[in-house]
Amino acid sequence: xxxxxxxxxxxxxxxxxxxxxxxxxxxxxxxxxxxxxxxxxxxxxxxxxxxxxxxxxxxxxxxxxxxxxxxxxxxxxxxxxxxxxxxxxxxxxxxxxxxxxxxxxxxxxxxxxxxxxxxxxxxxxxxxxxxxxxxxxxxxxxxxxxxxxxxxxxxxxxxxxxxxxxxxxxxxxxxxxxxxxxxxxxxxxxxxxxxxxxxxxxxxxxxxxxxxxxxxxxxxxxxxxxxxxxxxxxxxxxxxxxxxxxxxxxxxxxxxxxxxxxxxxxxxxxxxxxxxxxxxxxxxxxxxxxxxxxxxxxxxxxxxxxxxxxxxxxxxxxxxxxxxxxxxxxxxxxxxxxxxxxxxxxxxxxxxxxxxxxxxxxxxxxxxxxxxxxxxxxxxxxxxxxxxxxxxxxxxxxxxxxxxxxxxxxxxxxx
Numbered sequence: 001x002x003x004x005x006x007x008x009x010x011x012x013x014x015x016x017x018x019x020x021x022x023x024x025x026x027x028x029x030x031x032x033x034x035x036x037x038x039x040x041x042x043x044x045x046x047x048x049x050x051x052x053x054x055x056x057x058x059x060x061x062x063x064x065x066x067x068x069x070x071x072x073x074x075x076x077x078x079x080x081x082x083x084x085x086x087x088x089x090x091x092x093x094x095x096x097x098x099x100x101x102x103x104x105x106x107x108x109x110x111x112x113x114x115x116x117x118x119x120x121x122x123x124x125x126x127x128x129x130x131x132x133x134x135x136x137x138x139x140x141x142x143x144x145x146x147x148x149x150x151x152x153x154x155x156x157x158x159x160x161x162x163x164x165x166x167x168x169x170x171x172x173x174x175x176x177x178x179x180x181x182x183x184x185x186x187x188x189x190x191x192x193x194x195x196x197x198x199x200x201x202x203x204x205x206x207x208x209x210x211x212x213x214x215x216x217x218x219x220x221x222x223x224x225x226x227x228x229x230x231x232x233x234x235x236x237x238x239x240x241x242x243x244x245x246x247x248x249x250x251x252x253x254x255x256x257x258x259x260x261x262x263x264x265x266x267x268x269x270x271x272x273x274x275x276x277x278x279x280x281x282x283x284x285x286x287x288x289x290x291x292x293x294x295x296x297x298x299x300x301x302x303x304x305x306x307x308x309x310x311x312x313x314x315x316x317x318x319x320x321x322x323x324x325x326x327x328x329x330x331x332x333x334x335x336x337x338x339x340x341x342x343x344x345x346x347x348x349x350x351x352x353x354x355x356x357x358x359x360x361x362x363x364x365x366x367x368x369x370x371x372x373x374x375x376x377x378x379x380x381x382x383x384x385x386x387x388x389x390x391x392x393x394x395x396x397x398x399x400x401x402x403x404x405x406x407x408x409x410x411x412x413x414x415x
Contacts, residue, residue, distance in 0.1 A: 003123045005375035014406045023405045026361035030342050031061035032331020037070035037177045041334045045073045049081040055343045059364045061086035066139050068125030084404045086367050087121045094250035104281035106272040117268040118260030120367040122374055127263040141249040146180045153241040156210050164192045186231040212240045224337035264374045266381050268301040273309045287320045301327040311346035322359055325393050329363040365400030372403045
């Protein structure tokens, strides 16, 4: 399938065709969702687009872990449903110095571990031979870990319940689109238990035998609740079938950034921000220091998942980085079993005001402009030194807005 942006007309023609077209101040966007190609609350790509259409989401960003396998289907679905696609990716890396010092980055439980995204990658995904090989190595290590966890889980299951034992191949075939993660194992075990026991009490007794003596308190009428409990008690650190990652499972942050830029993307730091108790990680607790640390890394793009943040803290944080000309995007992840709306809200379903929505819209516009420029053979957002100017951001917001509106108003009607 040919990339639709590579078929767009030149800027002069787009500008001429958009003359007189009335457009809104901003549109609802969601720049970070996971799909079934990693793990997702959505059972299929089509269900994503159906929900997006029902909520009037105009721009969506795919953001799977380690893979771009979903890009083709995502591109096709966005075209069919007239939603503008952003091609993103996410990695889990390691900052070794921070790990040694016990500094948590954006993983609240593991010092030194860092989640990191790339925004607006080229379509199709082409990181180059050496970068692809490094990425393949990380994926292989992660799959080796889940195979070991499945083996360890099976060793905990009594022989009389041998029908509930899992295999990596079965989990991969029946519950994934290619990449097995902990949540897939939890889902497979829940379904296997439901199919082999006739009552919740029997399931509870079986699971508690795997929990190492811990009592089950999940709501068995809610699959997501039970899967989260299974994952936490069996597969996460401290769980009975947990197997720690090999150090080879993590790339350094510098290598991650290199993969992203080699694939045409914008390096983007996902901000954890406040937890329900109002606490921050050591890396993020001071906004000024975080800003300086990111600038030192050559990173001037951040993203947030506002659903986990207090609306007032979120607004203060966004204003701080917006005033310093950072690109800012919002998303919902949908990386757990719970199905929540695609419309972005803050913690407790607090509605975002027009300022926050406009900031998110501008961030999406910059990424859209970057994708367009890359598609027609131009530089895009990222300069050779990784930095940009305030005027460049303003120009890219204007260009991206025009590209998105042309797509929504003109291109989709003609395709």
